[in-house]
Amino acid sequence: MKPLLAVRDLTTEFAMPGGLVARAVDGVSLDLYPGETLALVGESGSGKTTLALSLLRLIPEPPGRIDPAGRVELDGADILRWDAKALRRVRGGDLAMIFQEPGSSLNPVMTVGSQITETVRAHGQPDRRAARRRALELLADVGISDPDRRLGQYPHQLSGGMQQRVMIAMALAGNPKVLIADEPTTALDVTIQLQILDLLSDLQRRLGLAVLLITHDLGLAARVADRVAVMYAGRIAESAPAARLFDHPQHPYTEALLHAVPRIDRDVARLPVVPGQPPLATQWPTGCRFHPRCRHAWERCRGAEPSLLGTDQEHLARCWLVDEPARRAP
Amino acid sequence: MTTERLVEIDALTKRFSLPGPLLGRRRAIVAVDAVTLTIARGETLGVVGESGSGKTTLGHCVLRLTQPDAGRVRFAGVEILALRAEGLRRMRRRMQIVFQDATLSLNPRLGIGAAIQEPLEVHGRARGSSARARAEELLAEVGLDRTLSDHYPHQLSGGQRQRVGIARALSVEPEFLVLDEPISNLDVSVGAQVLNLLADLQARRGLTYLLIAHDLAVVRYLADRVAVMYLGRVAELAPAAAIYQQPLHPYTASLLAAAPVQDPRAARPRIVLSGEPPSAANPPPGCPFHPRCPHPKKSERCRSERPPLREVLSGRWAACHYAEEPIDAGRASHR
Numbered sequence: 136m137k138p139l140l141a142v143r144d145l146t147t148e149f150a151m152p153g154g155l156v157a158r159a160v161d162g163v164s165l166d167l168y169p170g171e172t173l174a175l176v177g178e179s180g181s182g183k184t185t186l187a188l189s190l191l192r193l194i195p196e197p198p199g200r201i202d203p204a205g206r207v208e209l210d211g212a213d214i215l216r217w218d219a220k221a222l223r224r225v226r227g228g229d230l231a232m233i234f235q236e237p238g239s240s241l242n243p244v245m246t247v248g249s250q251i252t253e254t255v256r257a258h259g260q261p262d263r264r265a266a267r268r269r270a271l272e273l274l275a276d277v278g279i280s281d282p283d284r285r286l287g288q289y290p291h292q293l294s295g296g297m298q299q300r301v302m303i304a305m306a307l308a309g310n311p312k313v314l315i316a317d318e319p320t321t322a323l324d325v326t327i328q329l330q331i332l333d334l335l336s337d338l339q340r341r342l343g344l345a346v347l348l349i350t351h352d353l354g355l356a357a358r359v360a361d362r363v364a365v366m367y368a369g370r371i372a373e374s375a376p377a378a379r380l381f382d383h384p385q386h387p388y389t390e391a392l393l394h395a396v397p398r399i400d401r402d403v404a405r406l407p408v409v410p411g412q413p414p415l416a417t418q419w420p421t422g423c424r425f426h427p428r429c430r431h432a433w434e435r436c437r438g439a440e441p442s443l444l445g446t447d448q449e450h451l452a453r454c455w456l457v458d459e460p461a462r463r464a465p
Numbered sequence: 466m467t468t469e470r471l472v473e474i475d476a477l478t479k480r481f482s483l484p485g486p487l488l489g490r491r492r493a494i495v496a497v498d499a500v501t502l503t504i505a506r507g508e509t510l511g512v513v514g515e516s517g518s519g520k521t522t523l524g525h526c527v528l529r530l531t532q533p534d535a536g537r538v539r540f541a542g543v544e545i546l547a548l549r550a551e552g553l554r555r556m557r558r559r560m561q562i563v564f565q566d567a568t569l570s571l572n573p574r575l576g577i578g579a580a581i582q583e584p585l586e587v588h589g590r591a592r593g594s595s596a597r598a599r600a601e602e603l604l605a606e607v608g609l610d611r612t613l614s615d616h617y618p619h620q621l622s623g624g625q626r627q628r629v630g631i632a633r634a635l636s637v638e639p640e641f642l643v644l645d646e647p648i649s650n651l652d653v654s655v656g657a658q659v660l661n662l663l664a665d666l667q668a669r670r671g672l673t674y675l676l677i678a679h680d681l682a683v684v685r686y687l688a689d690r691v692a693v694m695y696l697g698r699v700a701e702l703a704p705a706a707a708i709y710q711q712p713l714h715p716y717t718a719s720l721l722a723a724a725p726v727q728d729p730r731a732a733r734p735r736i737v738l739s740g741e742p743p744s745a746a747n748p749p750p751g752c753p754f755h756p757r758c759p760h761p762k763k764s765e766r767c768r769s770e771r772p773p774l775r776e777v778l779s780g781r782w783a784a785c786h787y788a789e790e791p792i793d794a795g796r797a798s799h800r
Binding site for chain 1: 515516622624652653654655656657658660661664679680681682683685686706709719720721722723724725726727728729730731737738739741742
């Protein structure tokens with residue numbers, strides 16, 4: 136099967152005060168297939184949100200800059216080469232995105248109805264009345280009861296969960312093939328979070344959407360993802376089908392992340408922690424970027440950065456241990 | 466752990482008044498509604514709930530950072546709500562708070578060392594060079610380099626700032642800490658470090674914690690007992706081990722079912738709570754949870770009669786008419 140979205144060697148950097156350059160995303164490649172959910176997991180500063188924004192070219196340039204050597208191919212066409220007009224068509228069209236804080240993405244002085252119909256009209260339905268009908272359909276699609284009344288309301292009259300449903304409805308207005316969801320449930324309470332996740336998987340099934348879910352929450356990834364890619368220091372550290380990643384993490388960072396989270400389903404006497412803090416994008420460590428915090432690190436890790444290694448193409452880890460498993464400390 | 470009751474909260478109530486519609490009446494919200502809880506010395510009581518449950522207001526009322534409207538709080542036998550300013554100041558030394566976002570509680574123009582010295586001086590514990598030396602010891606105790614003393618808050622990472630917040634709270638040698646969402650702003654790897662630090666400090670200093678969190682896993686890690694709050698009231702109160710294995714209140718069961726588990730093969734919850742928590746300004750009659758309740762026995766009684774918090778099994782309290790009946794909220798039980 137051909138990937139719907141193929142990212143190749145994507146690099147995004149930012150000019151920082153003092154002449155420093157922060158290479159937030161550094162040579163990332165990934166594939167997203169039709170109908171699948173790929174979770175991109177990482178901590179703050181890992182580059183996951185910059186990556187998502189780069190896919191839609193929503194990086195302010197300057198100070199940002201997407202390296203022209205990279206490629207972001209949607210159905211074979213490279214978005215990085217498109218002009219502004221083509222970009223506007225693809226954003227909210229084939230490629231839609233929802234964000235963590237629906238409240239700050241919605242316009243506070245426009246009704247929900249005008250915002251959705253505006254989006255519908257921007258994506259090929261200029262007739263006002265037809266656009267309104269489509270808006271009502273979309274609201275019903277995302278599980279909003281009494282959509283007629285909701286159309287006349289303002290964002291502040293809606294709860295956070297309801298606002299996120301409205302954002303999803305707007306994202307669907309352009310009949311997207313790919314939905315990028317950046318921490319879509321982080322600001323929501325846990326029972327509402329579950330409702331939104333259920334809505335997303337339901338829509339995905341019905342519409343055959345491919346979803347790129349950006350999250351810091353491994354539990355969330357475990358619940359919805361088919362495949363998981365873990366980001367660390369601007370790079371993919373490990374990628375695998377979800378079950379394999381959780382059962383047999385290959386990268387020590389993935390392993391550490393899995394163990395550092397308190398569990399709701401079992402007692403943990405003491406959380407094993409990774410020492411130190413994630414590095415800064417202005418000064419990625421040399422060699423393997425995780426080596427200063429890694430309990431297995433040896434000479435080779437300090438000297439050279441591994442590429443993504445694996446015994447098969449499905450499960451890859453950027454770690455020399457794949458090459459020399461005997462080095463793994465007990 | 467001794468059985469001395471360090472903190473006794475009795476029928477504590479806090480109302481807020483919100484502006485009503487234009488020219489209309491103001492609306493009253495009962496944020497905390499007659500909550501009764503005790504915390505033993507050396508114990509960690511976890512309080513969990515979603516936004517609007519009243520958990521943070523409860524924590525603030527216990528320290529009288531917010532003035533409650535009714536009820537009592539006793540700390541080591543002293544009536545906190547009856548204290549005048551000077552007496553309250555003296556008691557505050559013994560009871561401190563760690564906030565969710567240390568950035569907001571630290572003065573951006575004050576160096577880290579000075580921020581830790583400040584409470585020492587306010588409470589007359591130390592001055593000048595001895596206060597400085599004490600601040601450096603505290604930095605070391607929370608796992609920070611002493612050289613950070615000269616840094617300003619913005620030069621620190623979120624995890625470092627939270628450690629400073631903890632050092633500051635500890636500086637006056639309190640017996641009791643309210644931990645208000647202590648790691649919810651932190652990344653996974655950094656949050657784990659802070660949780661371990663809190664566990665170590667408790668063991669070393671014999672601290673008593675009131676841990677307020679929305680994350681049930683964080684509470685499981687630190688708490689001895691757990692109170693689950695819904696719309697200002699305690700829905701369930703039980704030892705941590707019991708509540709995670711066999712929740713007695715359907716709301717607890719639903720919360721546990723909704724929480725993501727790091728296991729792709731974990732069964733998907735069979736019960737997804739519909740709707741959203743009702744507004745505290747307009748709570749439903751009867752059991753406040755009944756409009757969303759997945760309990761198979763739910764009846765007319767739930768709509769009309771408010772269930773009291775009662776001891777269903779030894780040491781395990783629930784405010785549900787049908788707490789004795791199985792709930793079957795899918796993957797609600799976690800062993």
